[in-house]
Amino acid sequence: MTCTAFNLTTPTSPFLPARTTRIRNPHPTLHRFLHFGFTRPKQERRRFSPPNATSLELPLLPFTLTEVLVPTESKTLHLYEARYLALLEESLLRNKKFFVHFVLDPIIIDDSLEEASFAARNGCLVFVENVERLEVGALVSIRGIGRVKIIKFLQADPYLKGVVIPVQDRVPDSVSRLSPKVIQVKEALCSLNSLEIKLKAPKEAPLQTQIANSLMWTEKGLQVDCDEAFFPSLAERVSFAALQPVSGSSQSELVKLQQEKLKAMELKDTMHRLDNSLQFVKDNISMVAAKLAIQSVEMK
Numbered sequence: 627m628t629c630t631a632f633n634l635t636t637p638t639s640p641f642l643p644a645r646t647t648r649i650r651n652p653h654p655t656l657h658r659f660l661h662f663g664f665t666r667p668k669q670e671r672r673r674f675s676p677p678n679a680t681s682l683e684l685p686l687l688p689f690t691l692t693e694v695l696v697p698t699e700s701k702t703l704h705l706y707e708a709r710y711l712a713l714l715e716e717s718l719l720r721n722k723k724f725f726v727h728f729v730l731d732p733i734i735i736d737d738s739l740e741e742a743s744f745a746a747r748n749g750c751l752v753f754v755e756n757v758e759r760l761e762v763g764a765l766v767s768i769r770g771i772g773r774v775k776i777i778k779f780l781q782a783d784p785y786l787k788g789v790v791i792p793v794q795d796r797v798p799d800s801v802s803r804l805s806p807k808v809i810q811v812k813e814a815l816c817s818l819n820s821l822e823i824k825l826k827a828p829k830e831a832p833l834q835t836q837i838a839n840s841l842m843w844t845e846k847g848l849q850v851d852c853d854e855a856f857f858p859s860l861a862e863r864v865s866f867a868a869l870q871p872v873s874g875s876s877q878s879e880l881v882k883l884q885q886e887k888l889k890a891m892e893l894k895d896t897m898h899r900l901d902n903s904l905q906f907v908k909d910n911i912s913m914v915a916a917k918l919a920i921q922s923v924e925m926k
Contacts, residue, residue, distance in 0.1 A: 680855040684751075685713040685725040686776065686786040694887045695727045695750045697770045697858055698840040698867045706763025709784040714757070714766060722851050723754040726774055726790055748891045749774040749790060753850050769843065770866075771850070772858045773891060792856040795896040804861040807900045811864050814907040815841050818872070821914040825873055825921065836870035843867075861896050868903035872910055879913070 687710070695701060705714055717725045728749040751774050756767040774790040781787045819837045844863040858866075869887050871880060886906050893899045 680853050681777070681789050681791050682721075682724070682751075682774075682853075682856070683780065683787065683789055684721055685716055686746075686749075686779075686788050687713060687725055687727055688730045688746075688786065689727060691729055691731055691888075692884060694729055694748050694884065694891060695752065695768075695770045696866045696869050696887050696890060697750060697772050698844050698863050699770045699870065700755070700836070700839060700843075701768055701770075703766045703768065704760075704763060705766055706760075711763060713785040714754070714764065717754055718757070724771075724852070725752060725754075726750065726776070726788070727752045727768070727770070728776065746776045748888070749776055749793075750891075751790070751792075751852075751856050753852070771852060772856045774856065792853075794855075794858055795862050795894050795899075801861075804896060804900070807897060807904070808861050808864050811868055811900055811904050811907065812841065814904055814911065815868060818907055818911050818914065821911060821918060822873055824918055825914065835873060837867070837872070840867040840870050859896070861900065865896055865899040865903050866890060868907050872914060874917070 689695075705711055713725060717723055726749050729747045730744045731747050733743050733745050751771040752768040753771055754766060755769050758765040773793040775793050776788045776790050778789040779786065780789065815837055819835055819841075822835050822837065841864075844860070844867045847860075869883065869890055871883055875883070886902065890899050890902065893902075
């Protein structure tokens with residue numbers, strides 16, 4: 627796997643593992659960067675990230691390893707620091723509501739120098755679906771569009787900005803081979819959603835599940851002004867749509883989901899990811915069915 631690496635002083639990790647993520651000083655020294663250094667990525671195969679691929683200059687928002695965002699997934703951020711509100715304004719006014727959500731993965735820590743080295747991984751192009759202005763900051767609803775790779779950093783102040791290119795799966799010899807598997811995954815997701823909505827949920831829980839939301843968006847096709855090179859195929863979108871949290875998931879279940887998301891972001895084979903997603907959905911169906919059985923007993 628290729629990545630972009632750069633150095634930071636010792637970071638903090640204030641991100642909250644919730645559907646609404648409050649952004650506050652992800653890395654307090656980030657804005658004091660005076661120099662960018664990054665390792666030159668290894669050459670990738672031309673069919674999914676060619677050297678002359680379409681590129682975009684976009685704001686970059688860093689997260690920790692517990693906050694990977696996959697294509698088709700939606701999330702709400704609470705932005706309230708001046709630099710992140712500035713990032714939002716640039717995205718809304720200059721970049722057709724796009725920016726990049728990516729993960730900072732620590733790879734080397736030198737205690738004597740109080741310096742950490744990070745890799746920029748799991749980049750996801752996101753679209754701003756809605757902005758709710760608050761007295762302090764704004765609630766920003768975003769949607770993952772497709773995977774990207776950061777190939778160059780352009781600035782750090784007041785927020786990170788860089789050049790990204792699209793990353794998509796290798797095209798199989800016969801696309802028609804994917805169709806039966808796509809149908810299987812979609813049917814399994816519909817079955818899981820039917821079970822999930824029967825689970826007893828708190829009053830504040832949304833009426834629509836994350837699974838239904840992602841699958842609905844997946845099937846609509848490209849509804850935003852975006853270069854098609856950055857938009858995955860239907861089969862690839864379906865493979866990611868399966869990776870959504872189930873209502874009432876335990877901490878261990880959320881950890882498992884995170885592991886599946888990390889694995890899925892690094893795969894370049896749609897069929898392989900569809901197979902993994904189908905098994906993951908089947909496991910969730912069994913889990914939800916067991917919870918419903920327990921719920922039924924408790925209600926008697």
